[in-house]
Each structure stands twice: as structure tokens, then as C-alpha cells.
Amino acid sequence: MVVAWYMDESQEDQRKPHQLRPNRPVNCEELRQLGVRSWKLDADSYETDPELAQIRKEENYCWMDIITIHKDKLPNYEEKIKIFFEEHLHLDDEIRYILDGSGYFDVRDKADKWIRIYMEKGDMITLPAGIYHRFTLDENNYVKAMRLFVGEPVWTPYNRPADHFEARQKLILLLNSHPEVPLSSASNSKLLAAHA
Template sequence: MRAFYHDNVIADQTALHDSGRAVSEEDLKASGVLYWNIPVEDDGKWEDEIDAVARDRQYKNRDVKESSKATLGESYEAMAKMVYKEHMHEDEEIRFVLSGSGFFDVREHPTDSWVRIHVSKGDLLVVPAGIYHRFSLDSSDYMKVMRLFKDEPKWLAHYRGAETDENPHRADYLKNVQRVTALAA
């Protein structure tokens, strides 16, 4: 995993867009974004580590999804646009990368700057409920992820707007980030 501020150039969403300004894992944590690296090896030990994280964080369900032009076919372009449009969820978004690579962009609070997180095989990322974010494959055009869920598998996006800004999950997220920031000061 490597995190950095997005260069804000509006162009190919699969390009790196690295501004040259790094973001630390601690800074991500202050925004509620959690990260683990669990090497995916043939010995299966990674599965035990994923199971341990799932037990600790009460993730009850999981599935595996592949994203690429080859696997999504005609729905690829629409899907790529949909997940790249700025949105939030009322649940955590938990992704463990089994192969391939891509980007999660999260909005930093209170600056509203985009932080780009480049993830690849072995990276486990937890994007908190209520944070504005988006996703894109990188130029490799392939990612296989295990999605983990606290309850039944679902993916319901609330696209950014006045109504979503008032969503209780968004309000809770902002309170938590402000509390963490105040404690760190």
C-alpha cells in the first residue's frame, strides 16, 4: 500500500495521479481508514490471518469479486464510472486484495483533498462508513478482492450531495474524525 495526495488532474482515472506528497498510515488511521498487509501465499496462512481479523472486527460474511474488462465484459464501462463517482456507504467497505491492484481515493477531512491509496496483493483496507470515497482499477486493469461484511453482503452507494451530507452515518463519521483530531492535538 502506498498513499499520497491526488494531483487533481482530471484525466484517466487509472493513471497514478501522484502529487509527490505522501500520506502516512497514521494519517489514514486518523481519517478512520485502517490497513493491514497479509501476504497471500500458497501455504494458506493468510486465510487464518483474515479469519482472525474477521473475528476481531465481527465480519460475518465474505465473497470474492474480480474486476477487469475481461471479467465484466459489456458492463465494464458503466461499472467503472459507477464506483469512481464520489460516494459513501452506511457500512464499512472492507477489501482484501488477492491479486492485481487498484486505487481507493478517500476525502480527507477537513481539507476535502483526495488521498489516493494504491493497493495490491496482500493489502487489506477498511474504509469507514460515512467517508466519501471512490475506486478505480489502475493501469493493470485487473483486481481480485475478497470483500468482507459485518452482515449480509451489500453495496449501496450514497452519492455526494446535500442529502447525503445530512446522512446520520456521515454525521457520525465526521464526529469520530473530529474527536480523533482533538485527541491528537
């Protein structure tokens, strides 16, 4: 399962862990309260894994591809690394499954503090639409990940500030009115309908 902690404010190399001293861990339940969900799967059998197939069916993750982030594999590597690390949000959930290597997703909590989520082989994560986040490699400088989408992929990042987007407003409403409820694309509309 993913491991997470609150980040320090250091400007040193983004690929370092950036843990507070003493460390301030964040557990999976706290992540779920932000709408972040995670699974631990068998990455070696991703092509035939029934658990992954079941998750994809339940969540309607019908589209996927595989990306390798490494200087020898990704065109425009340096530019892409900078783009990935810009604080941004998406209008759809972001779903990533680490097939090899490792890296960090950073997400903002309700108080606008950074939480760093360490992901390694076998970790799968869903970041809810509207959450401010960013991604960086760790010091291994390599990750191979499956990207999943509900429907056709939309790659557009909206750099902060982007609070005016409906996806951001919905997430804020849900976090403020139902902090204990794990969010998903399906639950968003149900909870919002209850508050309409």
C-alpha cells in the same frame, strides 16, 4: 502495506497515479486518523491464513465474496467502472482485500482533499462508514478482491452530496472530536456514547 499520497487536480486518465509534484505522501497514521485501517497479509494463502481468520473474528467480518474486475470477467464492465469511480459513501464500513492485481481507493481528508491509496496483492483496507471515496483500477486494468462485511452485505452507494446520513454525521463528529483515534465499527458507538 498500502502506499498513499495527495492527488493532483488533473483530469487525465483516472488510472494514472495522479501524484502532486513534488509528491506529498500520506502515511498509515494519517490514514488511521481518517478512520482508514490497513493490513498486509499473505494473499496466496487467504483460504487458510490464520492472521486473516483472526482479523475476521475480531472485526466480526462474517460474510465474504470474491470479485474480479477485468473487462473479460465482470459483466457490464464499463458501467461498473464508472459507478465505482463516482464519489460516494456507504452506511457501513467498506472492507477490501486484494488477492491479485492492483488499483486505487481515493478518500477525502478532513479538508476535502483527495488522498489516493494504492493497493496491491496482499493489501487489506477498511474504509469507515460515511467517508467519501471512490475506486478505480490502475493501468494494469485488473484486480481480484475479497469483499467482507459485518452481517449481510449492503451494496448501496450514496453519491455526494450525502451529508445528511447518520453515518456521515457520526464520522464528522468522530474526526472532529477524536482525530487521533483509529475508528472501527465497534469504537464508533463507544466514542459517540461518550459524547452523548
